Amino acid sequence: MAQLAKLFQQQLDQLLGKDRVRVSIIHDDKEICINSYEREILYAICEQQDKYFNLVWAFSERFLTKALTISLHRSPKPNFIGFAEIYKSCFKKRIQSIIDKYDNVYSKKPEYRELKDKYYSLLDVKKIDFEEYKKIRDGFENIRAFQT
Numbered sequence: 230m231a232q233l234a235k236l237f238q239q240q241l242d243q244l245l246g247k248d249r250v251r252v253s254i255i256h257d258d259k260e261i262c263i264n265s266y267e268r269e270i271l272y273a274i275c276e277q278q279d280k281y282f283n284l285v286w287a288f289s290e291r292f293l294t295k296a297l298t299i300s301l302h303r304s305p306k307p308n309f310i311g312f313a314e315i316y317k318s319c320f321k322k323r324i325q326s327i328i329d330k331y332d333n334v335y336s337k338k339p340e341y342r343e344l345k346d347k348y349y350s351l352l353d354v355k356k357i358d359f360e361e362y363k364k365i366r367d368g369f370e371n372i373r374a375f376q377t
Contacts, residue, residue, distance in 0.1 A: 234261055236307040244309055245270065245359045255298070261305055263297045267366065269323045271297050273316035280315070282306045313357040320362055324348055327369045335372060344368045 231254060238252040241263070250265045263286075265271050271288060275297055278284040284305055286297040299305045328345065335341035348365050 233301070233305070233307065237261065237263065237305075240307045240309055241274075244312065246363070249359075249363070254301075258301070260298045260300055264294050266295065267363075268295050269316065269319040269366075271295055272319040273312060274309075276319070277309060277312045277315045278306065281308070281310055316359075316362075317352075317357055320366065321352065324366065324369055327373050331372060341372060344372070 234252045234254050238250070241250045241252065249267060249270060250263055253262050253264075254260070255262045263271065263274060268290075275286045275288055278286055278299075282305075284299060284303055286299045286305075289296050289298070331341075344365070348369070351361055351365055
């Protein structure tokens with residue numbers, strides 16, 4: 230069981246970069262859990278696992294964390310074929326929700342306009358660079374978190 234968690238962790242670290250998710254076995258070795266502060270990562274994993282392997286993960290959110298869980302009896306697959314495009318779609322939804330909420334508040338600020346321009350330019354690039362997406366995400370999350 231610990232080997233499965235390790236395999237998930239390695240696959241996700243290789244795909245996304247280190248420290249974006251944490252994988253563990255929980256509830257008396259009955260479930261695998263993936264934690265992340267980035268909801269779009271978890272939404273993308275959930276959607277990808279359902280689409281390619283017919284595995285439905287449970288999403289939960291608490292004050293300081295977000296998580297996906299699935300019973301080990303369901304034989305979760307540490308395979309992320311097609312993940313990048315699904316992630317891009319989830320990322321776009323997340324950032325668009327922030328833009329929709331804060332655009333009329335920050336649209337005159339040059340830093341905000343520059344961030345939006347970088348975001349739209351990033352979407353035009355075919356190859357998905359998860360580190361670049363994280364930078365854009367962090368910029369929008371900072372705007373959202375530190376609104377004046």
